[in-house]
Amino acid sequence: MPRPGVQGLGLPRHVVQTETPTRAAGLARLASFVPHGAAYARERNRVVPPHDRVSRLSPYLRHRLILEREAVAAVLDAHPRDVVDKFISEVLWRTYWKGWLEHRPHVWDAYLDQLRHDRDGLAGRTSVRYAEAITGRSGIACFDAWARELIETGYLHNHARMWFASIWIFTLRLPWTLGAAFFLRHLLDGDPASNTLSWRWVAGLHTRGKHYLAQAENIARYTDGRFDPKGELDEQALPLTEPPLDLKPRALSASVDLPTDLQSGLLLTPEDLAPEVSHLSKLGFRGVAGGWDETVGEALDLAPPVGDFSRVAIGDALSRAEAHFAVPTHALDEGDWLAAAEAWACGLAVRQVVTLETPVGRWRERIDQLDARLAKHGIALVRSRRTWDSSLWPGATRGFFPFREHARRQGHLDGLTRIDDA
Numbered sequence: 001m002p003r004p005g006v007q008g009l010g011l012p013r014h015v016v017q018t019e020t021p022t023r024a025a026g027l028a029r030l031a032s033f034v035p036h037g038a039a040y041a042r043e044r045n046r047v048v049p050p051h052d053r054v055s056r057l058s059p060y061l062r063h064r065l066i067l068e069r070e071a072v073a074a075v076l077d078a079h080p081r082d083v084v085d086k087f088i089s090e091v092l093w094r095t096y097w098k099g100w101l102e103h104r105p106h107v108w109d110a111y112l113d114q115l116r117h118d119r120d121g122l123a124g125r126t127s128v129r130y131a132e133a134i135t136g137r138s139g140i141a142c143f144d145a146w147a148r149e150l151i152e153t154g155y156l157h158n159h160a161r162m163w164f165a166s167i168w169i170f171t172l173r174l175p176w177t178l179g180a181a182f183f184l185r186h187l188l189d190g191d192p193a194s195n196t197l198s199w200r201w202v203a204g205l206h207t208r209g210k211h212y213l214a215q216a217e218n219i220a221r222y223t224d225g226r227f228d229p230k231g232e233l234d235e236q237a238l239p240l241t242e243p244p245l246d247l248k249p250r251a252l253s254a255s256v257d258l259p260t261d262l263q264s265g266l267l268l269t270p271e272d273l274a275p276e277v278s279h280l281s282k283l284g285f286r287g288v289a290g291g292w293d294e295t296v297g298e299a300l301d302l303a304p305p306v307g308d309f310s311r312v313a314i315g316d317a318l319s320r321a322e323a324h325f326a327v328p329t330h331a332l333d334e335g336d337w338l339a340a341a342e343a344w345a346c347g348l349a350v351r352q353v354v355t356l357e358t359p360v361g362r363w364r365e366r367i368d369q370l371d372a373r374l375a376k377h378g379i380a381l382v383r384s385r386r387t388w389d390s391s392l393w394p395g396a397t398r399g400f401f402p403f404r405e406h407a408r409r410q411g412h413l414d415g416l417t418r419i420d421d422a
């Protein structure tokens with residue numbers, strides 16, 4: 001079956017213009033960022049396009065086209081630890097948010113419920129303000145420029161994300177859930193954990209009572225004067241509150257031991273697209289499959305470039321898997337992904353389908369559904385967790401700083417664990 005390729009086949013122009021969704025492009029981006037790693041701590045907060053003071057690695061890390069440990073190892077190979085400490089910390093924020101949500105999957109469900117409620121409740125002036133905000137017509141120049149940048153490029157600088165979310169919530173007084181959904185719709189790195197929890201953090205819901213208020217002076221300083229929204233922002237607003245939500249951590253699902261003596265198929269999802277650099281790399285599989293799922297795109301209302309990024313990235317991962325595992329690969333029909341995955345597994349006549357773990361989010365729901373379907377055929381679905389996640393997620397029960405200390409004890413800050421997954 002034809003697969004979307006990087007050149008030509010099914011690759012829309014907007015994806016070519018912003019990012020190339022391949023592991024090779026992610027590694028090249030990492031290599032070109034490494035020399036700038038030393039200046040990152042000093043320069044990273046400046047928001048000046050084309051944003052070459054930050055790595056812009058997030059779409060690649062988000063889909064695990066490249067790995068967190070590869071990013072950490074690359075900067076440690078080139079610089080002393082203390083010089084790149086800030087960059088490593090930022091990479092760890094990604095893992096922290098993921099681990100935090102794994103301990104509290106209901107926070108994602110609560111977000112989806114509240115989003116439905118807020119969407120249904122949109123009316124009157126709020127509805128007009130919302131329509132203006134998502135089309136870059138709010139009248140606040142910086143906010144409108146960032147809305148357009150996001151739609152056009154699928155990316156926003158971290159500082160701009162913070163300011164944008166803060167203005168959305170505290171100046172425009174729009175529901176935070178709709179802002180988070182607007183980000184997820186357009187970000188090439190859109191991620192249930194980093195996105196939902198960052199919006200909650202800005203709103204003052206993550207650390208109760210502590211919110212992030214965008215200040216005009218700060219925006220003027222870090223945009224080199226490109227914007228100066230003096231007098232336009234509510235710089236005094238109070239944090240949001242919400243009905244009680246249980247934020248106590250629950251036990252993580254157990255990491256499963258992988259039976260290696262069974263006939264197996266390997267299933268790829270856009271949550272982890274580097275199987276050849278994982279603990280699965282030395283296993284034998286009868287076949288490898290993967291494919292985009294239209295219903296996931298619809299459920300999250302993803303903009304076309306976001307689905308296209310995943311589609312092409314999956315095609316790239318299948319090509320690499322074919323070369324590495326030397327077995328046939330199969331592109332699953334995106335119109336009925338579930339039935340296609342079921343048919344593929346049955347056709348391969350395997351006893352188990354192995355997939356690199358899908359964290360909290362829509363893909364996890366699909367994997368749960370596939371699990372139930374395969375069970376009827378006596379085929380087990382094995383979710384295999386990477387060492388990076390199994391060693392770090394348990395530390396994400398409280399705040400970031402205890403988590404970072406946990407990571408230090410595990411050797412991740414020194415790159416001691418850099419070859420753990422291979």
Ligand SMILES: Cc1cc2nc3c(=O)[nH]c(=O)nc-3n(C[C@H](O)[C@H](O)[C@H](O)COP(=O)(O)OP(=O)(O)OC[C@H]3O[C@@H](n4cnc5c(N)ncnc54)[C@H](O)[C@@H]3O)c2cc1C
Nearest residue numbers: 054055056057058090091094158161189190191194195198
């Ligand atoms: C409201 C809001 C929403 C966000 N939504 C997302 C999202 O959906 N997906 C996403 O990947 N990040 C999200 N972030 C975090 C952060 O803004 C992006 O990861 C970062 O801007 C990506 O750009 P970069 O690759 O150039 O980052 P760099 O500064 O070069 O950092 C390197 C890597 O570290 C990780 N990282 C850096 N900062 C953070 C952070 N604050 N939280 C989590 N990981 C971080 C990313 O993987 C990033 O690629 C959000 C932040 C805010 C404030």
